[in-house]
Amino acid sequence: MVAVLLVLALISISGATYINVLNDNFQDLSNWMVNVMPGVNSGNNEWEYYTDSPNNVYITKVNGQNALILKALQQNYQGYNYTSGKVTSVRPWGPYGFFNVKAIVPKGNGLWPAIWLLPPNGQSIYGGWAACGEIDIMETICTGTAGYSTLHFGGEWPNQVSAPSNNQYPFTADWNNAHWYGVDWQPTYMNFWYDAQVVNGVITGGKLINSIPSSAWYATNTNGQRYPGNAPFNVPFSIILNVAVGGSWPCSVSGCCSNLAVPAQMTVFNVQVWEVAQSEDQL
Numbered sequence: 001m002v003a004v005l006l007v008l009a010l011i012s013i014s015g016a017t018y019i020n021v022l023n024d025n026f027q028d029l030s031n032w033m034v035n036v037m038p039g040v041n042s043g044n045n046e047w048e049y050y051t052d053s054p055n056n057v058y059i060t061k062v063n064g065q066n067a068l069i070l071k072a073l074q075q076n077y078q079g080y081n082y083t084s085g086k087v088t089s090v091r092p093w094g095p096y097g098f099f100n101v102k103a104i105v106p107k108g109n110g111l112w113p114a115i116w117l118l119p120p121n122g123q124s125i126y127g128g129w130a131a132c133g134e135i136d137i138m139e140t141i142c143t144g145t146a147g148y149s150t151l152h153f154g155g156e157w158p159n160q161v162s163a164p165s166n167n168q169y170p171f172t173a174d175w176n177n178a179h180w181y182g183v184d185w186q187p188t189y190m191n192f193w194y195d196a197q198v199v200n201g202v203i204t205g206g207k208l209i210n211s212i213p214s215s216a217w218y219a220t221n222t223n224g225q226r227y228p229g230n231a232p233f234n235v236p237f238s239i240i241l242n243v244a245v246g247g248s249w250p251c252s253v254s255g256c257c258s259n260l261a262v263p264a265q266m267t268v269f270n271v272q273v274w275e276v277a278q279s280e281d282q283l
C-alpha cells in the first residue's frame with residue numbers, strides 16, 4: 001500500500017522528473033577527447049595552440065576534490081605564442097536534457113573561457129556552422145564581469161543568427177569561486193541557469209539567465225529554406241570545455257589583448273547531464 005502511494009506521488013509530479021545520465025567527477029578523462037588544434041582552426045582567430053600536453057590538460061586535486069584543469073600558458077609552440085586546453089565529450093548527448101557544469105572560470109586580459117555544446121565536429125544533418133546550431137552555456141572575456149549565454153543557429157556562415165539579443169547575464173557573476181553553469185535544453189524552450197541543481201528530480205535554486213522559446217530557433221538549408229520541426233536543436237550535441245587565448249571577440253575589446261593574464265586555468269569539478277523521464281501517463 002505504501003509502495004502504491006509512492007508511485008502515485010511520483011506520477012503526480014511526472015513530466016518534470018530529471019534522471020542523471022552523466023555525473024563526471026574527473027576520476028579520469030575517459031569521457032573526454034583532448035583536442036589538439038591550432039587556433040587558426042577555431043574559426044575565431046584564436047592565439048593559442050590546443051595541445052594534449054599534461055601542462056595544458058590534466059586532473060589534479062583541488063580542495064580535496066578531483067578537478068580537470070584546462071591551462072593557458074605563454075609558450076612558443078608550433079609557431080604559436082600560447083598553448084591551452086580544450087576537451088570534447090567522447091559521445092554526444094541529447095537531444096534535450098539539463099546540462100550542468102561546476103567550474104572556476106578564469107578572468108583576465110586575453111582570456112576567453114567557454115562551456116558549450118556543438119554537434120560532433122561542428123556538423124549535423126543540417127549542415128556546418130551555424131546551421132548545425134551551437135549552445136553557449138557560459139562565455140566570458142577579458143577583465144569585464146559580464147557572462148554570456150547564447151544560441152547560434154540559422155544558416156551556414158555567413159548567414160548565422162543568434163539569440164537572445166541580450167545574451168548577457170542579468171546579474172553580476174562571481175568569477176572567483178566555483179559555480180554551476182547550466183542549460184535546460186528541452187523541445188519547447190532553452191533555459192540558461194547559474195547555480196541551479198537537480199534535487200529530487202527537479203531543477204531547483206539558482207538564477208535564470210535567459211529563457212528562449214523553441215519558436216525563436218531554426219536552421220536553413222543552403223537555399224535559405226527552413227528545415228521542419230525543432231532543427232537544429234533536435235540532434236545530439238557534444239560538450240566542449242576550453243580556455244581560448246586571444247581571438248576575434250576578446251581582441252575587439254580595447255586593451256584586452258595586451259599584457260595577457262597567463263598562466264590561467266579553468267578548474268572543472270563536475271559535469272552532469274540529466275534527462276527528463278518519460279512520465280507514466282505518457283507511456
Ligand SMILES: *[C@@H]1O[C@H](CO)[C@@H](O)[C@H](O)[C@H]1NC(C)=O
Nearest residue numbers: 046047048078079080081082
Ligand atoms: C607570435 O608573436 C609574434 C610577435 O608578436 C607575432 O608576430 C606572431 O604573429 C605570433 N604568432 C601567432 C601564431 O599568433
